[in-house]
Amino acid sequence: MRTGLKDKHIVITGASGGIGFDVVSRFLEEGAKVTACYHSDPRGLKTLLDAFPGKLNNVSADVQDEFSVESLFIKANAAFGRVDVAVANAGIASHEGVAIHAMSIDRWHKTLAVNLTGVFLCAKHFIANLKMYPGDDASLVIVGSTSGEFGEAGYCDYSTSKAGLKGLLLTLKNEIVHLSVRGRVNLVNPGWTVTPMAEVALNDKAMVSKILQTIPLRKVAAPADIAHAILYLASDKLAGHVSGQTITVAGGMEGRVLFSTDEVMDDIRQ
Numbered sequence: 001m002r003t004g005l006k007d008k009h010i011v012i013t014g015a016s017g018g019i020g021f022d023v024v025s026r027f028l029e030e031g032a033k034v035t036a037c038y039h040s041d042p043r044g045l046k047t048l049l050d051a052f053p054g055k056l057n058n059v060s061a062d063v064q065d066e067f068s069v070e071s072l073f074i075k076a077n078a079a080f081g082r083v084d085v086a087v088a089n090a091g092i093a094s095h096e097g098v099a100i101h102a103m104s105i106d107r108w109h110k111t112l113a114v115n116l117t118g119v120f121l122c123a124k125h126f127i128a129n130l131k132m133y134p135g136d137d138a139s140l141v142i143v144g145s146t147s148g149e150f151g152e153a154g155y156c157d158y159s160t161s162k163a164g165l166k167g168l169l170l171t172l173k174n175e176i177v178h179l180s181v182r183g184r185v186n187l188v189n190p191g192w193t194v195t196p197m198a199e200v201a202l203n204d205k206a207m208v209s210k211i212l213q214t215i216p217l218r219k220v221a222a223p224a225d226i227a228h229a230i231l232y233l234a235s236d237k238l239a240g241h242v243s244g245q246t247i248t249v250a251g252g253m254e255g256r257v258l259f260s261t262d263e264v265m266d267d268i269r270q
């Protein structure tokens with residue numbers, strides 16, 4: 001089935017990461033023009049420049065910084081004109097679980113700055129851009145996490161940053177239509193996905209065992225699983241009547257295993 005994304009212009013943040021790179025590749029394969037926002041390392045993206053000549057514009061930006069995000073959209077407009085789709089995908093997660101009583105205020109601020117304020121800034125400048133470049137259709141796809149749905153002990157900074165995206169989703173779906181009459185906003189919540197972000201946890205067999213006990217499909221996602229959901233929501237042709245929705249791509253995940261069997265034995269005996 002055709003996505004109708006040919007010649008559409010997509011801006012995506014976190015483009016050099018595990019999920020982002022897959023999304024960039026798939027949009028390019030669909031014939032879209034992509035402004036790929038990387039943070040520190042454009043090397044992987046450079047390989048796509050030769051494969052898709054004239055279709056890829058790699059731009060560096062820090063999503064925590066408003067000037068940087070505003071410049072990203074100005075550079076995107078200069079390269080390919082109107083931005084039709086924005087994918088707010090950049091995110092960070094600490095590899096170290098820390099309970100709230102021991103969590104530093106610096107970690108809290110940093111995670112919220114990238115994962116929540118970063119999405120706010122990307123959404124703000126995408127929607128502001130629609131004022132300069134009028135058009136009926138527009139799609140904003142936000143990348144959250146199952147952590148925002150189920151919580152995650154040791155990572156309250158991350159789960160809070162991702163849960164906050166729901167507020168943006170439900171509000172912006174009602175705001176975007178004032179600038180773009182068929183404008184849509186949706187959220188994709190990945191579960192565990194094989195990328196550099198999840199590498200440490202997924203290399204730990206005990207951890208993987210705990211993870212798979214919560215997932216009926218008994219596997220973690222590949223970046224392509226998440227990219228397909230993003231492509232669907234980006235496409236006006238496929239998802240033109242879908243707005244304000246959350247698609248969870250997590251193999252049917254039910255929640256978290258909180259304690260091992262040994263840990264609950266005493267409670268069972270009582």
Ligand SMILES: NC(=O)c1ccc[n+]([C@@H]2O[C@H](COP(=O)([O-])OP(=O)(O)OC[C@H]3O[C@@H](n4cnc5c(N)ncnc54)[C@H](OP(=O)(O)O)[C@@H]3O)[C@@H](O)[C@H]2O)c1
Pocket residue numbers: 013014015016017018019020038039040041061062063064089090091092093114143144145146189190191192193194195196197198
């Ligand atoms: N992998 C999972 O299991 C999983 C599960 C649920 C949700 N997610 C979400 O999926 C999204 C993509 O993550 P991923 O798994 O692909 O992780 P990843 O491979 O670590 O990619 C994250 C990307 O975000 C970029 N980034 C970080 N800070 C940034 C900043 N201040 N400004 C601009 N870009 C910044 C990183 O660039 P640098 O490396 O150059 O800093 C990196 O390219 C994230 O929002 C993440 O929370 C992932």
